[in-house]
Amino acid sequence: MWKRLLSSTSSRLVTGVVTVASTSFFAYRYGQASSTGQSLLPLGSTAKLSSLKPPQYCPESEIPNIMSKIQQLGISVVNSKPEIDHHTGNDFTTHKPLPNEVPQFIIYPDSTEQVSQALKILNEYKVPVVPFSGGTSLEGHFHSTRRGVVIDTSKLNKILAINDNDLDVVVQAGVNWQDLNQVLEPYGLMFGTDCGHNGLISGMIGTNASGINASRYGAMSANVISVTAVLPDGTIIKTRNRPRKSSAGYNLTNLFVGSEGTLGIVTEAVCKVYPIPKSETVVVVQFPSILDSTNAVAQVFRSGIQPTAIELLDKDMMHCLNYSGYTTRDWLECPTIFFKIGGINETVVKENVNILQQIMQANHANAFVFAQNKQEQEELFSARKNAFYAMINYGKNEIDEDVRIWVTDIAVPLSKLSKVLNEINSLIKASPFQSIILAHAGDGNFHADIFYKHEQRAEVEQLVNKMIELGLQNEGTCTGEHGVGNAKRNFLQLELGSDTIDLMRKIKLAVDPNRILNPDKIFKIDPTDPGEY
Structure with missing residues (x-):
């Protein structure tokens, strides 16, 4: 019989040595872990979901015993409620885990060797594992869909x-x-x-x-x-x-x-x-329309200037900034681009600013301001840095104290950006929602962030889906920088097609035949998975 020294309600580190005397556990270990059926790759260059059998994972009841084996190697293992909660989700993701999508234990290795030791054991017993870093992901990347364990690498911080x-x-x-x-x-x-x-x-x-x-x-x-x-x-x-x-x-x-x-x-x-650029300045330019602003950005690149940052905030975002008072200026509430321009000396930077000003004037800019010193740089760019907090402040005060924000992430070719943003604005105006747009305009990546209340979630999700579809219809991607997780699997299918996804799945199976690492993310790995794609 196992001496069970683990408690699911314990708030302390898991300690103690567990003596194995149960033949049933060894039967599982050597019977299930040695099975080759799950390791066989489908024939062909790709792996269709229909060609797979469901993955076979370790029974949840055996995971505490396996954690004891890992702890005996000197690797930290915890299962307090605060730790479990922290590794289950975050406040900003709109894709909350289901009630049963929580890890049982958190493993804190402090070296590459400890990660290796832990994974050898977890793979042997087929325990699902979610790798965890800073926990700031927004698309359900670290949901424990299979109720296994988390490996948190934050202690590897040298x-x-x-x-x-x-x-x-x-x-x-x-x-x-x-x-x-x-x-x-x-x-x-x-x-x-x-x-x-x-x-x-x-x-x-x-x-x-x-x-x-x-x-x-x-x-x-x-x-x-x-x-x-x-x-x-x-x-x-x-x-x-x-x-x-x-x-x-x-x-x-x-x-x-x-x-x-x-x-x-x-x-x-x-x-x-x-x-670090020897010299740098911040330039803020305001335009009468989104089209003028994106045309200007395209011409900046064709001129040969290489700004460090090109950040576009729409008129609604500028309104949030004025409302919040988080900056020292009152801004015109119109499409605004924040540039950072750097160079090897002041002369180069000034030459670039002069060229930039000519391009902006040719594209109907109605305000052009640039920083003369470090203090002005920080003052001007603080508007961009504080945009997210200004948005939250506006939403809580003007919409609802418990307002939520759906943060989207879409990227399109720069030549398509103004068209897509205008069409998205039309979608928003036809909806009951308020939204702001913030774009990394230099690479066509934008976030249309929508205010909504809890009871409006299904409706806002439909709106977001239409936005992503617009991006895909304009040669874009469903995610420019946030990733797929388990929230955008269906859009990845629309974007790349089944054959490309099947190739990714084949690579996954070749490296991870037991399908233990971050299961159910990016694409399906289980033919019985009821979710889309």
Whole structure:
């Protein structure tokens, strides 16, 4: 009989050694774990869902025993209610987990080797695993749909090397990008990807995050040189060495970028860093229409200017900023672009600002302001930085104290941006909802964020679906930077088609035949899954 020293209601660390004397558990271990039926890949180049059998996971009742084995290796395991709640969802996602979609235990490894040790055991017993980074994802990425365990990599938070002459860093998975920038600043360097405040490196890799500075520095796919990852069976791999340029074999690095923890757990990464611009200014330009603003952006790129940031806020977002008082200025309530322009010296920056001003005037700009010093830079760009908080403030005070915000994420070619935004505005005007639009205009990525009340959820979801369909009809993508999770699987199918999804599924099965890693995300892995695609 097992000595059960685990309690599902305990708020303390799981401790103790459990002695195995039950033959039934060993029967499960060696009978189920050694079965080869689930490991056989479907014939052909792709894997259709209909060709699969349902995955066979460990009985939930046996998971506490398996956690004891992991804990005996010196790996931290917890199951207090606050920990479970934190790893189940967050306040900002509109896609809440179902009542039974909660993990049973949280595993906190502190090294790549501990991640490997844990996964070897979890894969042996076929325990579903959700990798967890900063917990800021919005599309149901870390829902425990199979009630297994979570591996949280936040304790892997060391900056291992700063190779300033090579312009790269070696960091662990749990490093926060803002903390990294603080360490890099004395070297005159910066990390290019600028996303949500609490974003950690592994989560940013998993969703191919981008953010404000993507216009110049690109998304994570452009900034990750290599990763160290632990595969579902515990195998540790490094995708390549540190050179920026390599033709050595498959590009496995980018196989993990955007994979949302379905193929392996990233524990380390070599990332590009950049010199902090010697000179920089902020330019704010306001326009009579969205079309004028997007035309201006297209001409900026054709001129050869490479702004660090090109952020478009619509008239409703500017109204929220004025209402909130979060900035020191009163803005015209019209489409507004916030530019960051950097260069090697003031002369270069001023030349770019002069060219920029000519382009803006040719596109009917009705206001053009640029910062003369660091204080003015911070003042002007604070409007963009405070946009999300201004939106929340407006919603709670003018709509409902318990107002909710549905944050969308769509990207289209820049030439299609004004058309799509105007059509989305028409959809919103025909609905009972208020919305704001905030766009990373340099790459056609926008967020149409909609205020709604709890009882309006089904109606607002229909509106959001129409918006995404508009993006897809205009050669766009259902997600520019937030990822698919389990909330956008149906749109990924519409965007890429079944054959492409089937190829992704084949890759998943080749790497993770037991389907333990972040199951049910991006696409279906179970033919009995009742959800769409």
